Amino acid sequence: MAGARELPPDEVLVQRLRDGDEETFALVLDTWSGSMLRLAMSFVSTRDSAQEAVQDTWLAVIKGIGDFEGRSSLKTWVYRILVNTAKARGTKESRTVPFTSLLPEEEGPTVDADRFRAPGEPYAGHWAVGQKPQPWHIPEDHVLRGEVREVIAEAIDELPPRLRTVITLRDVAGYGSEEVCDLLEISPGNQRVLLHRARALLRRKLEKYLSGAHDVAGGRGRA
């Protein structure tokens, strides 16, 4: 799957879809369905249901492509249909993920307070002795890099739904912050809090993984 093909610009893409060019349809289908699946998972309770949401979205796209007005990018339009479809499913499964306000567990520090010098100590709030982040080396080797990606993939799946939604859109699917705020109807401030929290959790996973695995030749045994 590495090196996904570049998609042509929107005007070309839309025209070809309207002309019934099946190769183009297959191309967008294959390029976007992966991140759409992951995004749908944030709103519904099972993988099957996420898959159905993605399928329903594509059917709506096929039927609606003639009405697409080009006011947003094609991708944003498709993803907005997905979000609406998945949300509706989630509501039916009574698993709504409202974004209007932050939950208590989404606020507060993202780095363990123990890693900083305690208040009252000299240099309070600065990294404590032995707690400073140690530089990493993410391997360039394909296999090992693949392992790192797997660690991240698992960690994404374990994130609370709202954090997963935002980080999937921003960092996996590559949306800008404004688009994400639009898509989820969420304030820029809340979007940033959720994204920051999600990234901090994933950074910690990587830190744990890389510090445990780096010296071990040929495997991920414990140090």
Add this chain to the structure above:
Amino acid sequence: MNCGEFVELVTAFLDGAMDEPTELRCLTHLAECDGCETYLDQFRQTVAVLGEQPAQSLPTEARDQLRGAFRALWRD
């Protein structure tokens, strides 16, 4: 600014979403704190790896059905 404050500002810093004085305080802190410089770099690397996530994919069956639906629309 101390490290505990800096680590909460990294996403705003990377998004360029802070006012100038705060950005300047971040830059000043970074210039003298290698721990936070490392933290920032690790955040960047985490984001980079996230962007490399291989796509999950629809099962072949679902994919074929959708291609069929697309084709069908143009047949009639």
